[in-house]
Structure formats: C-alpha cells, structure tokens
Amino acid sequence: MAAAQTPAPPAATAPAAKPPAAASALPPANSPTLVRTIEIRFPTQGNVSVIDPQTYLYYIQTRGSRPSDGLWIPYSEQQVLDDFHRLWNTHFLDNLWIDVEDEPYPNGVDAKHIIYNMEERERIKLVDYTGSGAKKIDRGKIDDRLKDAGITLSLDSFLDQGTVQKVEGILRDMLHEKGFQAATVTDKIEPIEGGPKLVHLTFVMDEGPKVKIKDVKFLGNQAFSGGTLVHHLKTNKPVWFLSWMTGRGTYKEDKFAEDAQQLVDFYHNHGYIGAQVGNPQLKTLSDSPDGKTRWVELQIPVNEGDRYRVGNFTFAGNTVVKADVLRPLFKLKTGDYYDEDKIRKGLQKVQEIYGAGGYFEFTGFPDLHARSGSYAVQQQQAQGDSGPSPAPAPVTKTASKEPPTVDVTMRLQEGKQYFVNRITFVGNNTTHDTVIRRQIRLYEGGVFNTEALKNSIKRLNQLGYFKPLEGQKDVSVTKTPDATNKVDVQLKLQEQNRNQITFGAGVSQFEGFFGQLGFTTSNFMGRGESLSLNLQAGSLAQNYSAAFTEPFLFDRPISGSVQVFRQDIQYLSQFTERTTGGNIGIGFPLADFTRMFLNYSYQAVRVTDVNPVFLTPAAIAGNPYLQDTLLISQGGARTVSKVTPSIVHDTVDNPIFPSTGRRYTLSMDLAGIGGDTNFFKPMVEGVWYLKQSSRTSIGLRAQASYIAPFSGSKALPIFEKLFTGGEYSVRGFDINTIGPRESSGLVIGGNKLLLFNAEYLISIAGPVRLVLFYDAGQVDDVGQNFAMNQFRTSTGAEIRFLMPVMNIPFRLIFAYDPQRLGVLDNSLQPQKAFSFRFAVGSTF
Numbered sequence: 001m002a003a004a005q006t007p008a009p010p011a012a013t014a015p016a017a018k019p020p021a022a023a024s025a026l027p028p029a030n031s032p033t034l035v036r037t038i039e040i041r042f043p044t045q046g047n048v049s050v051i052d053p054q055t056y057l058y059y060i061q062t063r064g065s066r067p068s069d070g071l072w073i074p075y076s077e078q079q080v081l082d083d084f085h086r087l088w089n090t091h092f093l094d095n096l097w098i099d100v101e102d103e104p105y106p107n108g109v110d111a112k113h114i115i116y117n118m119e120e121r122e123r124i125k126l127v128d129y130t131g132s133g134a135k136k137i138d139r140g141k142i143d144d145r146l147k148d149a150g151i152t153l154s155l156d157s158f159l160d161q162g163t164v165q166k167v168e169g170i171l172r173d174m175l176h177e178k179g180f181q182a183a184t185v186t187d188k189i190e191p192i193e194g195g196p197k198l199v200h201l202t203f204v205m206d207e208g209p210k211v212k213i214k215d216v217k218f219l220g221n222q223a224f225s226g227g228t229l230v231h232h233l234k235t236n237k238p239v240w241f242l243s244w245m246t247g248r249g250t251y252k253e254d255k256f257a258e259d260a261q262q263l264v265d266f267y268h269n270h271g272y273i274g275a276q277v278g279n280p281q282l283k284t285l286s287d288s289p290d291g292k293t294r295w296v297e298l299q300i301p302v303n304e305g306d307r308y309r310v311g312n313f314t315f316a317g318n319t320v321v322k323a324d325v326l327r328p329l330f331k332l333k334t335g336d337y338y339d340e341d342k343i344r345k346g347l348q349k350v351q352e353i354y355g356a357g358g359y360f361e362f363t364g365f366p367d368l369h370a371r372s373g374s375y376a377v378q379q380q381q382a383q384g385d386s387g388p389s390p391a392p393a394p395v396t397k398t399a400s401k402e403p404p405t406v407d408v409t410m411r412l413q414e415g416k417q418y419f420v421n422r423i424t425f426v427g428n429n430t431t432h433d434t435v436i437r438r439q440i441r442l443y444e445g446g447v448f449n450t451e452a453l454k455n456s457i458k459r460l461n462q463l464g465y466f467k468p469l470e471g472q473k474d475v476s477v478t479k480t481p482d483a484t485n486k487v488d489v490q491l492k493l494q495e496q497n498r499n500q501i502t503f504g505a506g507v508s509q510f511e512g513f514f515g516q517l518g519f520t521t522s523n524f525m526g527r528g529e530s531l532s533l534n535l536q537a538g539s540l541a542q543n544y545s546a547a548f549t550e551p552f553l554f555d556r557p558i559s560g561s562v563q564v565f566r567q568d569i570q571y572l573s574q575f576t577e578r579t580t581g582g583n584i585g586i587g588f589p590l591a592d593f594t595r596m597f598l599n600y601s602y603q604a605v606r607v608t609d610v611n612p613v614f615l616t617p618a619a620i621a622g623n624p625y626l627q628d629t630l631l632i633s634q635g636g637a638r639t640v641s642k643v644t645p646s647i648v649h650d651t652v653d654n655p656i657f658p659s660t661g662r663r664y665t666l667s668m669d670l671a672g673i674g675g676d677t678n679f680f681k682p683m684v685e686g687v688w689y690l691k692q693s694s695r696t697s698i699g700l701r702a703q704a705s706y707i708a709p710f711s712g713s714k715a716l717p718i719f720e721k722l723f724t725g726g727e728y729s730v731r732g733f734d735i736n737t738i739g740p741r742e743s744s745g746l747v748i749g750g751n752k753l754l755l756f757n758a759e760y761l762i763s764i765a766g767p768v769r770l771v772l773f774y775d776a777g778q779v780d781d782v783g784q785n786f787a788m789n790q791f792r793t794s795t796g797a798e799i800r801f802l803m804p805v806m807n808i809p810f811r812l813i814f815a816y817d818p819q820r821l822g823v824l825d826n827s828l829q830p831q832k833a834f835s836f837r838f839a840v841g842s843t844f
Contacts, residue, residue, distance in 0.1 A: 027065070027067075027072045027105055027107070027111075029107060029108070029109065031072055031109045032074050032075070033074065033075040033111065033112065034073060034074060034075055034109065034111045034112070035063065035064050035065055035073040035074070035075045035112055035114060036064060036065060037064045037103070037113050037114070038060065038062060038113075038116070040056055040057070040115075040116050040118065041115055041116065042117075042196075044095075044119045045119065045197065049118075049120060049196075050123060050196060050197050051092055051120065055092075059086040059090060060083045060087070061079060061083060062076070062083050062114060075112045080100065080114060083116070087118070091158065092120060092158070093118050093120055093121060094122070095119035096118055097117045098114065100112050101113040101114075120196070121197065122158070122159040122197045122199045123156055123157065123159065123198055123199065124153060124154075124156065124157050124158075124199060125156070125192055125198045125199060125200060126155075126201065127153050127155075128202045128203070129142065129171075129203050130202055130205070131206050133175050133183055133207035134205045136175065136178055137175070137178070141174070142170075142171070145170055145174060149170060151166060151167060159201065164201070168203065172184075176252065177255075179210045180207040180209070180210050180211070181208075181211040181251060181253060181282075182209055182211070183206060184205075184206045186204045186206075187202065188201075188202040189201055189202075190202070209287060209288075209293055210292060210294065211250070211251040211294050211296055212250060212251070212293055212294065213236060213237065213238050213296060213298050214238060214249075214285055214297060215238055216230050216233070216298045217299050218299075218300050218301075219299055219302065220301055221304065222304060223307065224266075224270075229263060229266070229302070232262050232263055233262060233263070234255070234258050235258065235259055236252060236255060236256055236259050236280075236298060251298065263275075263300075264276070264277055265340065268339075269339050269340050269341045270339070271307040271308050271309065271337035271338045272306070272308070273340075273406060274306070274370075274373075274378050275302070275304050277300065277302055277303075278300070278301035278302070278303070279301075280299065281298075281299040281301075282296045282297075282299075285297055305373070305378075306373035306374045308338045308373060308405060308406040309335055309336065309338065309405055310334055310335065310336050310338055310406065311334060311405040311407045313330065313332065314408070314410070315327075315410045316367075316409055316410070316411050317364075317411055320357065320359065320417075321353060321354070326350055326410070329346045330346035330347075330410075332346075338368075338406055340366075343366050343408075347365075347366075347410070350410075354414060355449065355450030356449050356452070357417065358419060358449065359415050359416070360415075360450050360487075361416065361418075362412070362414055363412075363413045364411060364412040366408050366409070366410055367409040368406050368408060369407045369409070370406045371405045371406070371407065372402045372404055372405065373404030373405075375406070416484070416485050417447070418485050418486065418487050419447055419486050419487075420442050420446055420448050420486070420487060420489060421480040421487060422444060422480075422488045423437070423442060423444055423488075423490075424488070424490045426491070426492050427466075427492055427493035428466075428495060428526075429495060430523070431466075431495060431523060432526050435523075435526065435528040436493070438557070439456060439459040439460050439463065440460075441453075441455050441592075442456060442489065448477075448487050448489075453475070453477075455592055455593075457469045457475065458653060459593075460493075462653065462655065463522075463655075464496065464522060464655040465528075466494055466495055467493075467494040468654055469493070473492075474493070475490075476488075476489070476490040476491075477489055478490075498521055498522040498523045499520070499521045500519070500520040500521070501518070501519055515536070515537060515538070516534070516537075517535045518534040518536075519532070519533045520533075520534075528551050529548065529549060529550050529551065530547070530548065530549035530561075531547070531548050531549075532547040533546050540570045542566075542567070543565070543566075543567050543568075544565065544566045544567075545563065545565035546565075547562070547563035548561065548563075549561040557588065558586065559587040559588075559595075560584075560586050560587075561584065561587075562582070563582055564581075564582040565579075565580070565581060566578070566579070567579045570609075576607070577605060577606070577607050578605070578608070579604070579719075580603065580604050581601065581602050581603025581640075583599055583600060583601035584599070585598065585600070590647070593649060593650055593651045594647070595650075596648075597645070597646045597647075597648065598645050599643070599644040600641075600642070600643050600673075601640070601641075601643075602674075603639070603640050604639045605638045605639075605640075605717070638676060638677060638717055639676055639677065640675050640717065640720070641675035642669050642671035642673065643669075645667070646665060646666060646668070647664075647665070647666050647667075648664070648665050649662075650662075651663070652687070652689060653689075656809060657767065657802075658689045658697070659689055660690070662686070662689070663686070664685070665684070665686075666682075666683075667682070668680065668681070668682045668683075669682075669683075671720075672710070677709075679709045679710065680708060680710060681705065681706065681708075682706055684705075685701065685703040685704075686700075686701070686703075694763075695762060695763045696760070697760075697761045698758070698759070698761070699758070699760075699844070700757070700758055701756065702755070703754070703756075704755075705752070706753075707720065707722055707751050708751060716751075718749065721739075721749025721750060721751065722749055722752065723736035723739045723747060723750075723779060724736070724739065724753060724755055724777040724778075724779055725738035725739075725792070725823075727813065727839035727841075728841070729755055729757075729775065729843070730792055731773060731794050731843065732794030732816065732817040732831075732835050733820070733823060734831075737823055737831070738777055738778070738779055738792045738823060739781075740779065740781040741824070747824075748781075749779070749781075750779040750780050750781040750784070751780070752779070752780050752781075754791075755776070756776045757773065757843055757844055758774045759771050769799070769800045770797065770798075770799060770800075771797065771798045771799075773795065773797070774793070774795045775794045775843075776791045776792070776793045776794075777791065778790050778791045778792065792819055792823060793817065793819045797814055798813040798814065799812045800842070808840050808841065810838075810839075810840055811839040811841070812836075812837075813838070814835075815836075817831060817833055818833075
C-alpha cells in the first residue's frame with residue numbers, strides 16, 4: 001500500500017494461532033470495514049529487532065479490534081498512511097512497507113490484517129581508522145575535529161551515509177594539512193556478530209606521497225623579485241635547512257588563501273591597489289625512490305597592475321571629531337604612494353579616539369576612487385556588471401600620460417555614544433570585589449571608554465590572580481535592556497592559586513646540611529595583600545624572614561610594605577657573621593602603569609668567633625674579606641642605613657608567563673642616613689617582551705649598575721659590592737662568580753656592572769615553556785674599563801613549567817659557556833663549559 005523502497009521478499013513467519021470466533025464475539029452485521037489485527041515484522045532481519053518493538057507501537061496509532069471488549073475499530077486508509085509517515089520520520093529505518101490483507105469475520109463483515117514491515121538502519125558498533133594515513137594523525141585530534149564539525153560517531157549510533165562522507169572529507173583535509181595532497185580516504189562497512197544490523201565501520205586512509213615544495217615561481221611579477229615575494233608567504237615556502245624541525249616546505253592547500261592575502265596586502269602596502277593573486281599550480285618535478293615524497297614547483301600567478309599615488313584624502317560621516325583632528329593620524333600625504341598599512345594604523349588610532357568617547361560601535365573603511373590606470377578599469381568593469389559575475393580578468397598596466405592616482409575617502413560610521421550601566425564580576429570566589437574594582441578604570445554611570453577597558457584588563461592580568469582575560473571570551477559587553485545608550489560589562493574570571501609553598505632539605509658548600517620551609521601568597525585572604533614567610537636552618541647557615549605588603553593603604557592607590565630578616569653564616573675555621581635588619585617601603589602612582597617607590601633599609605652585621613690565624617697583618621693585607629671582617633669584629637658591628645627611591649613603569653602582561661609589554665626601572669641606593677657606611681648605587685634596567693605569535697615571544701633585558709663610597713667611607717662592605725652570575729643573571733655560571741678576584745681566587749666584587757639577556761620563549765602546552773637564551777655579563781672595579789672581550793656569556797635552553805602544588809615556575813636549565821676564561825666556580829675550580837641546573841622563578 002505504501003513503501004519507501006522496493007520491498008524485499010518477506011521472511012517466512014509463523015502465523016499467529018486464531019481461536020474460533022464465538023457468535024458473541026462477532027461484529028454487528030452492518031459494520032463498516034474493520035481493523036481485525038495489526039502485526040510488526042522484520043522480514044530481512046529474521047524478525048529480530050534492534051529497537052524494542054514497543055517503541056514502534058508508540059508511533060503506530062492504528063489499533064486492532066478487541067472482540068472480548070466489544071470494541072470494533074473501523075479501518076482508515078489515511079490513518080495507516082499517517083502511521084507510515086510517523087514511523088519513517090523516526091529515522092530508525094532504512095526501509096518500510098505496509099501490507100494490508102483481507103481477513104473477514106465469519107459473519108461476512110469485511111476486516112483487514114495490517115502488517116508493518118520494517119528494515120532497521122544499521123548501527124555502528126566499532127569505528128576504526130586504518131591505513132598509512134591513520135598513523136600520521138592522532139586519534140584525539142580526529143575526535144576534536146569531528147566535534148568541531150558537529151559530527152558524532154558514537155557507538156550504537158545509526159549509520160548515515162551522508163555523515164560517513166563528511167567524515168571522509170574531514171580526514172582528507174587533515175591529511176592535506178600534513179602535506180599529503182594525494183591522500184585518499186574510503187570507508188568499509190562490515191556486519192559483525194552480536195545482533196542484527198550491527199556493523200564495523202572502518203575508514204581506510206591512504207596518505208600517498210607527501211608534497212614538498214622545492215621551489216616557488218611567481219608568474220607575472222615585475223615590481224618585486226620572486227625572493228622578495230616568497231619572504232611574504234606565511235606557510236607555503238620552499239624547504240630549507242631547518243625544515244626537519246620546523247616542517248617548512250610541506251604544501252598545504254588549505255593555507256594558500258592566507259598566503260595569497262599576505263601577498264595582496266604586501267602589494268597594497270606599496271601602492272599596487274589592484275594587485276591580484278591567482279590560483280596556484282603544482283608542477284611535479286620528481287618522486288622520491290620510496291614513493292613517500294613528491295617534489296613540486298609551486299607556481300603562483302600575480303597581476304600587479306599600476307602603482308598608485310594618493311590624490312585627495314577626505315573624510316565622510318564624521319560629526320563628532322573634526323577632519324582636522326583626524327587627518328594627522330594618517331601618515332599619508334598627497335603624492336605619496338598608497339600604503340594600506342598606514343591606512344590601517346590610522347584607522348586604529350581613530351577607533352581609539354572614538355572608543356575613548358564611548359562610541360564603541362564605530363567603524364570605518366577607505367573608499368578608493370582611481371582617476372586612471374588599471375584599477376580604474378577594474379572599477380568601471382565592476383560598475384558595468386548588473387549581477388553576480390566571476391572575478392575580473394587581469395588588467396595590464398596602462399600607458400596613460402596621467403600618473404596613476406587614487407582619491408581616498410575615509411567613510412566613518414560613528415554610531416551612538418554609550419555609557420556604563422553595570423560592571424559585574426563572575427568567578428572571583430576568593431578575591432574580594434573591591435580588589436578587582438580598584439583596578440578598573442571604568443565607572444558606572446560614566447562614558448563607556450573602550451581604551452579604559454583595555455587598560456583595566458591589562459592591570460588585572462598583571463596581578464596574576466586570575467588566568468589572563470582574553471577578549472570577548474572573558475569580557476562581555478551587552479546593551480542594557482530598555483535603555484538606548486547604556487551597556488553592561490561583565491568580566492568572567494578564573495582564579496589562580498597565588499599561594500606558593502616551598503619545602504625541602506639538602507646539602508651545599510654554603511649552607512652545609514639544611515632544611516627549608518617557605519610560604520608566599522600574593523593574594524592573602526582574597527584581599528590582594530602579599531605575605532611571605534621563609535625559614536631555613538642548617539649546620540652552617542640560618543635564614544629567617546617575614547614580609548608583608550598592602551597594595552592599597554587606606555583604600556587609596558598607595559602601597560606599603562615591611563620586612564624583617566636575620567641571617568647567620570658560619571665560615572668554617574674563619575668566623576661567624578650575623579646580619580639582622582629590616583626595611584619599610586611606600587609606593588604611589590605617577591601615571592597609568594608607572595609608580596614611584598621609596599624604601600628605607602637598616603641592617604647590622606656582627607662578626608664573632610674569628611680564627612686568630614686570620615688576624616695576622618700579612619693575612620689581613622692580602623684578603624679583602626678579612627679586612628672587612630676585622631673592621632667589623634673590632635667595632636662590634638657594621639651598620640648600613642639606606643634609602644632607595646625608584647621609579648618603575650611596567651606594562652608586562654603577566655607576572656608568571658609574560659608574552660608582551662615592557663618594564664623600565666630606575667633606582668638609587670643612598671646609604672649614610674645613620675649607620676657607619678656611606679655609598680650611592682644607581683641602577684637602571686629595561687625589560688621588553690615582544691609577542692611574535694600566539695605561542696612565541698622574545699624577551700630582552702639590559703641592566704647597568706654602579707656603586708661608590710662617599711663622605712669618608714674608604715672601603716665598601718663586601719656584601720654591597722657588585723657581582724653577577726647565576727640563574728637570575730648569567731645562567732651557566734655559579735651564583736656571584738663573575739667579577740674581580742683577589743690573589744687567592746675569591747671574588748671580591750666590583751663597582752660597575754653590565755648585564756644583557758635575550759630569550760626566545762615558546763609555549764609548548766599549557767603552563768610549559770621552552771626558553772632559548774643568551775646571557776652576557778661583566779663586572780669591573782675601580783680603575784678598570786668595560787671591554788667586549790671581558791664579557792662572560794652563556795647560551796642554551798631551559799624548560800620552564802608551573803608546579804601545581806607549589807605554584808611557582810620550576811626551571812631545568814642546560815647551558816654552554818663559550819666565554820668563561822678566568823672564571824672559577826664556587827669550589828674555586830675552573831668554570832665548566834657545560835652545566836645543568838635546577839632553579840625556580842624566572843631570570844627577569
């Protein structure tokens with residue numbers, strides 16, 4: 001009666017036993033055609049269903065008559081058709097047909113026996129990926145790609161041929177991305193035991209040869225050489241000597257659109273406003289003997305067109321900001337070659353001005369009108385077309401007497417001015433709202449200043465209390481309902497544990513056997529305060545310190561800090577030195593991201609248990625350490641009282657894993673405000689982080705320092721002189737081993753220092769970074785000058801990762817020291833060429 005497909009011959013079924021109809025169980029003689037019985041069959045499946053038959057009965061509204069209850073159901077052809085559609089729309093079936101057979105009652109009343117014949121869809125029981133291509137792609141990445149495409153191949157799901165074809169296409173694309181342009185993907189469906197309609201789905205992935213670019217040839221380029229254009233390709237470049245590490249040289253068809261756009265942008269930045277890049281062609285050069293690699297020449301057609309100079313430069317649509325204010329933001333003058341990069345940068349500055357005024361919907365674009373030249377021809381062709389058309393054919397350079405000139409009109413759409421209605425935070429379970437709000441430079445009821453919002457996000461990221469806020473994902477700006485020009489700002493925060501716990505035990509030449517325990521938090525009790533407690537006790541040294549910082553004294557942006565410490569060091573067979581002291585500090589803002597600090601420090605150094613052997617005149621004359629020791633032991637103590645003013649400008653985005661920003665520090669130690677030691681020590685430092693991509697950055701540091709006594713102080717204390725070397729300066733050397741030495745080999749320090757560091761930071765996965773570094777440092781004393789051949793250098797690599805429990809960056813450093821001549825390690829042995837070190841924190 002109705003069928004989705006040509007029905008297969010029904011399988012033989014055992015007929016149901018029918019009891020004799022009693023006279024009382026017969027319908028009235030004048031009854032219409034009735035439904036006597038209904039039946040569900042699965043003839044192609046051995047009458048065994050995968051889905052419970054009761055599920056199908058739910059969709060079948062036709063019911064058989066019940067003589068015992070005197071219920072007689074009239075037969076309706078339309079109702080049977082409706083059953084068919086309901087069953088088919090479940091998408092459970094591959095085939096469906098309905099047989100209606102005559103089966104009258106003994107008293108002659110016409111009745112029907114309705115049979116619903118079904119063939120269920122196959123169900124996936126196993127999914128496999130086989131073939132040479134399957135080894136090239138991680139199964140997890142396949143699952144992620146299918147999830148992104150909204151495709152599910154879960155067990156017991158229905159087999160859909162359309163879905164299978166989509167998966168094949170995704171797998172081919174993934175192989176193409178790996179450079180296997182000749183890859184093929186086919187499917188294999190096999191029935192398996194365990195029930196009817198259960199299948200094993202296998203995707204057979206044949207990688208074919210990997211396509212490698214041996215050379216890139218540009219067709220039609222005249223203004224720029226092929227070498228220049230290759231430099232501006234992003235992905236599809238020829239192989240080079242580091243391809244084994246970078247993967248460069250593998251042809252990726254799906255990335256060519258980005259390469260083409262890079263070339264077009266390059267031409268537009270040099271005045272070729274009509275430049276076009278055509279579809280690439282692959283010219284096969286050769287195949288490797290094993291058939292795994294195919295070498296090709298990538299041919300890229302280019303149509304440069306004419307080079308244009310700027311004619312009139314005007315603005316349209318601006319009512320809030322005058323054109324006289326906007327024009328200087330665009331660094332293009334009449335007669336200059338057109339440069340789209342300068343247009344883009346100027347438009348960005350205009351957007352910042354409008355955004356600061358609350359016009360966050362502002363948009364703008366350049367409207368170009370060529371007076372003559374090839375681009376003018378293209379515009380005329382486009383205006384002459386009345387409907388959709390293919391891309392214009394290449395237009396050659398014109399021979400017009402008028403030089404190619406383009407008039408630029410910046411068309412601006414200002415939009416409405418918006419104000420802030422509400423600012424809310426989500427996710428700060430520990431950090432108080434006030435701690436967050438005091439970093440926000442937006443105010444409820446005030447103008448919605450987008451630049452202030454950017455600065456607020458940067459300030460929050462600098463705290464390190466939360467995972468870095470990233471654009472629209474974490475910052476939501478929505479228009480306030482029932483308000484024409486107001487917005488609600490919501491920040492979605494994910495708190496990070498800023499509590500650092502350190503503990504351990506060990507042995508070293510300096511401390512002897514020791515144990516240590518420390519606790520540091522940068523967000524104490526969620527109030528934004530810093531607290532540090534450190535204890536270290538050993539057989540030769542003991543260190544105790546406690547520090548506290550309040551970033552907002554009296555609810556004002558003034559920071560206050562205090563620290564107390566004590567250090568006892570026993571120099572075996574020499575003397576014991578005890579240092580006790582503390583410092584207090586205050587800081588206040590000068591401008592956004594710029595603060596001034598004023599610290600006062602006091603420390604008293606006492607020496608006891610001096611070995612008489614070291615008190616002979618000859619020993620004292622030859623050892624600066626002993627000179628200072630004798631002075632202290634005779635006077636009882638050396639006291640250093642100093643004040644340190646400093647200015648810090650800091651825009652580095654993250655305190656733990658920075659990627660962009662800069663930090664400048666200028667400070668001056670002035671000792672002599674009390675105490676018996678007078679000196680001044682200026683220091684200047686610059687730190688830069690230059691973001692290269694989403695995963696890479698370059699870090700640079702330059703530091704210079706100087707120290708000199710004044711007002712009667714003839715000698716500086718040994719612990720105030722300048723040294724370098726160690727994990728926080730020149731990584732391959734022992735701590736404080738770079739500097740002038742006395743005759744016994746001991747480092748006595750100098751009065752001036754230069755330090756340079758360069759890092760290439762690569763984010764590998766999560767909180768793990770690979771850092772390639774080069775360090776150079778030099779320390780000289782009075783009467784000595786800096787010299788290039790006196791720099792001590794170190795280069796190498798380190799793995800930097802965040803320990804979840806201790807919440808501090810751990811570092812595994814492998815260093816090579818090419819310039820180490822004359823440097824001794826802490827055991828007074830020549831510095832080794834290679835070293836492996838373990839450290840925490842970061843170099844700068």
